[in-house]
Amino acid sequence: MANTHPIPELLAPAGSLEKLKIALSYGADAVYLGGQKYGLRAAADNFTYDELKEGVEFAHKRSKQVYVVLNSFFFDSDFLELLEFVSFLESIKVDALIVSDLGVVDVIASNSHIPIHLSTQASCLNSQSGKFWKDYGIKRLILGREVSIHEAAQIKKATGLEVELFIHGSMCMSYSGNCTISNFTQGRDSNRGGCSHSCRFDYDLIDDQNKKSSFFMSSKDLNGLSLLDDFVKAGIDSIKVEGRMKGPLYAASISKTYKEALNYYSREQRIDAQKLSYFEQELNKFTHRSYFPGSLDTPAGLDSVFDERDHSKNQTRVFGTIIDVVEDKFFVIDSLTKILPKSSIEILKFDEGIIKYTIETLRDLNDQELESTRPNQLIKVPYIPGVAKNNIVRVLS
Numbered sequence: 001m002a003n004t005h006p007i008p009e010l011l012a013p014a015g016s017l018e019k020l021k022i023a024l025s026y027g028a029d030a031v032y033l034g035g036q037k038y039g040l041r042a043a044a045d046n047f048t049y050d051e052l053k054e055g056v057e058f059a060h061k062r063s064k065q066v067y068v069v070l071n072s073f074f075f076d077s078d079f080l081e082l083l084e085f086v087s088f089l090e091s092i093k094v095d096a097l098i099v100s101d102l103g104v105v106d107v108i109a110s111n112s113h114i115p116i117h118l119s120t121q122a123s124c125l126n127s128q129s130g131k132f133w134k135d136y137g138i139k140r141l142i143l144g145r146e147v148s149i150h151e152a153a154q155i156k157k158a159t160g161l162e163v164e165l166f167i168h169g170s171m172c173m174s175y176s177g178n179c180t181i182s183n184f185t186q187g188r189d190s191n192r193g194g195c196s197h198s199c200r201f202d203y204d205l206i207d208d209q210n211k212k213s214s215f216f217m218s219s220k221d222l223n224g225l226s227l228l229d230d231f232v233k234a235g236i237d238s239i240k241v242e243g244r245m246k247g248p249l250y251a252a253s254i255s256k257t258y259k260e261a262l263n264y265y266s267r268e269q270r271i272d273a274q275k276l277s278y279f280e281q282e283l284n285k286f287t288h289r290s291y292f293p294g295s296l297d298t299p300a301g302l303d304s305v306f307d308e309r310d311h312s313k314n315q316t317r318v319f320g321t322i323i324d325v326v327e328d329k330f331f332v333i334d335s336l337t338k339i340l341p342k343s344s345i346e347i348l349k350f351d352e353g354i355i356k357y358t359i360e361t362l363r364d365l366n367d368q369e370l371e372s373t374r375p376n377q378l379i380k381v382p383y384i385p386g387v388a389k390n391n392i393v394r395v396l397s
C-alpha cells in the first residue's frame with residue numbers, strides 16, 4: 001500500500017566532521033552543525049572553513065543537506081564578522097542557516113539567498129509568532145520543545161511554513177535558551193555556547209530542619225520514537241535529534257535507528273509492537289538518562305525530573321571503526337578500547353541490520369595472538385559478509 005503521508009526528514013547533530021560523515025552514512029537526511037563562532041556549543045569541535053566546505057561536499061554528493069547554526073545571543077560586536085561568514089557559507093552552498101535573533105535574520109535575508117530556519121532558541125510556540133517570522137523571510141520554524149505534535153500541525157497549517165520538532169535527546173529544564181543558571185553558578189553563558197549543564201547537578205535542598213540531596217532540576221531525555229505515527233500524520237517536515245556534543249557511537253546509533261524506523265514506517269505505514277520494542281532496545285544501547293516523551297503529546301510535568309543517582313544507562317560502548325575490508329579474507333578494526341578474547345561485538349551496518357559476532361581470538365595484523373587490545377591497536381577479524389569500511393563497531397558492556 002502506498003504511503004499517503006510524506007516521511008519527515010531525519011535531522012541529526014554533527015559536532016565534528018567525523019560525526020557529520022557518520023550520521024549521514026548511517027541514514028540521516030540532513031545534519032546541523034556550528035562554525036567557529038555563533039553556534040551555541042563552545043565545547044564541540046566546531047567546524048573550520050575547510051571542514052565546512054568538505055562537510056557540505058560530502059553531504060551534497062549523497063543528496064543530503066547541511067544546516068549551519070548561528071543561534072547564540074548576539075551583541076553589536078558579534079555582527080562585525082557576520083557578513084563575511086554568511087558570504088562564505090553561501091559560496092559553499094550551505095542549505096540553510098539556523099537563526100534566533102531578529103537582527104541576524106535581517107542581515108542574512110538582506111544579503112544572501114540562504115534559506116533561514118528559526119532556531120528553537122527563539123521559543124516559537126504559536127501561529128501568530130510563526131506568521132510574524134514568516135514575514136521576515138523564515139522558511140522553517142524549529143518549534144520550542146514545549147509544543148506538542150498536534151500544536152505543531154496547527155502552526156504548520158496556519159503559517160504555511162515547514163515545521164521541525166525535536167524527537168530525541170537531552171532536554172533543558174527551562175524554556176530552550178531562556179536559562180542563566182550556568183551563567184550565575186559557573187560563569188559560563190548558556191546562550192553563547194558555554195552551558196555547563198548546571199541543571200544536571202546534585203543540589204542540596206535545605207529547610208529549617210532538613211537537608212536533602214537532589215537532582216531536582218535535571219530532566220529525563222526526550223524519546224518520541226513511539227509517537228512516530230503522530231509525527232508523520234501531523235505532517236511534521238523534519239524530526240530533529242539533539243546531541244552535537246555526544247560521541248561517534250551516538251551519531252551512528254541514533255541515525256541508524258531512527259532511519260530504520262522511518263523506512264519501516266514508510267513500508268508498513270505503522271510500527272508494530274515487536275518492531276517498536278526492537279527500536280527502543282537500540283535506543284537503550286548508548287548512554288542516556290531515563291526516557292520520556294517530553295511535551296510531544298501532553299505537557300511535561302513532575303515525571304520529567306530525572307532524580308536518580310545512576311546518571312547513565314548504557315549497554316554498549318564503542319569498540320572501534322572498520323578501516324579496511326579484504327573481501328572473503330578479513331577486515332581490520334582500529335580499536336579504541338581494551339577488550340578481551342571471546343568479547344561479543346556488534347557491527348553497525350550502513351544498511352539495515354546489525355552483525356553480531358564473538359571474537360574468539362584476538363589477532364594483530366601479523367596474526368599474532370593478543371591477550372587484549374589497547375587503544376589504537378589494529379586487529380584482524382575473519383571476513384563477515386556485509387561488513388564495510390567505516391562501519392562503527394560496538395562492544396557489549
Ligand code: SF4
Nearest residue numbers: 172173179195198199
Ligand atoms: S543549565 Fe540546563 S536548563 Fe539551563 S541551558 Fe543548560 S542544559 Fe538548559
